[in-house]
Amino acid sequence: MLACLVLAAPLIPATAQAAPLTEALFPAAGVTLSVQPEMGTLSTTQLTCEPTGGLHRNAQQACEQLTPVEGDFRRIGTADVMCTMELNPTKATLRGKWRNKKIDFQQVYSNPCVLRAHTGKVFDF
Numbered sequence: 001m002l003a004c005l006v007l008a009a010p011l012i013p014a015t016a017q018a019a020p021l022t023e024a025l026f027p028a029a030g031v032t033l034s035v036q037p038e039m040g041t042l043s044t045t046q047l048t049c050e051p052t053g054g055l056h057r058n059a060q061q062a063c064e065q066l067t068p069v070e071g072d073f074r075r076i077g078t079a080d081v082m083c084t085m086e087l088n089p090t091k092a093t094l095r096g097k098w099r100n101k102k103i104d105f106q107q108v109y110s111n112p113c114v115l116r117a118h119t120g121k122v123f124d125f
Contacts, residue, residue: 027051029063029071031096031103035123037112038089045125049098061121071098073122074105083113090115092123 028050036042046054049063069075088111095104109115116124
């Protein structure tokens, strides 16, 4: 019986650490974002939220904007910025999940500035 107790003791700390490890492996939100301007190169990145991570350079701000709108960046609202009337159609694509809900979105904006004005930090990578 003592052998069972000795073997069980090391398992207790490992079990206590399993929850954060599981949370890190399976974030509540994980998306792949891409931006393709007609006159430019394709840019792609990954973003995770809850916990914040991925390769997105503005991950913290993007997650802060996405959380109150439940991952629907179209509800973020338009930023008060001035964009030129340059015509450079820019396709934005977002695919992944937000709190176990699949999200798949694609839209073309008139230029990269208009894209950022409508999507905040989400597509600013």
